[in-house]
Amino acid sequence: MKVLGLNASPRGEESRTLRLVEAVLAGAREEGAETKLVDLYTLRIEYCTACGSCYATGDCPLMDDFPDLFDDILDADGVVLGSPNYIDSVTAPLKAVFDRMADAIHCQMLTGKFGCSVCTAGGSGQDEVVAYMNRVLTTLGATAVGGVGVAVGWDPTALERAEGEAVNLGKKLAESIRGEHTYPEQEELHRQRREYFRRLVSANRDLWRHEYDWYVAMGWIEEE
Ligand SMILES: Cc1cc2nc3c(=O)[nH]c(=O)nc-3n(C[C@H](O)[C@H](O)[C@H](O)COP(=O)(O)O)c2cc1C
Incomplete structure (x- = not known):
């Protein structure tokens, strides 16, 4: 079981968000996962x-670190x-x-993959950012198992408490990968989303040849 953590703070080892990502990975490791952490600010990622x-x-014609990062994402069971x-x-x-x-x-x-998200904020907005990141995960087809958001500016003990929640989140992520939790609502959303993109890809099959071939290869579309 492989779990990949991405941290997107420019503050390196000083990052408070890093502490939450590391706590999630520690929780996943307690449940037997092999983990890898990537600091996005050490990579060169060009704009689409x-x-x-x-x-x-x-x-993609852009020559940067994205393809290796994407290989790591595809190789992971949890993100x-x-x-x-x-x-x-x-962050950008x-x-x-x-x-x-x-x-x-x-x-x-x-x-088929699972994911979760963590965010720290100075004063507010952390839960909205967690919800946004989890929505991106589900839009990619993954199942989001939860998130931890914390505003660090009000209470100096809040981050430590959030780290405890993040360890539990990491355990839940690993348990979900093992099939110990079910997410029927998200399964229905995945079904609807795949049907939506199946229709979109089919309508654009002359332009989006690779995507059409992908759907055929996955058995999600019958070749016309
Ligand atoms: C450019 C910038 C924008 C920020 N915007 C917000 C914001 O909109 N709301 C907020 O509560 N905190 C905001 N913050 C504070 C950070 O979210 C907060 O310090 C966070 O814990 C930093 O995480 P890090 O230690 O992982 O880098 C901002 C900080 C910076 C540098």
């Missing part, structure tokens, strides 16, 4: 230019997203990663 190559061919709240959203490198996954969203490439 909307060229449409990935839809058509499955390949942990961590970001501080920057103006009510994730994580958004850049999301934007590079439009093809992965059309193709529902994280189907």
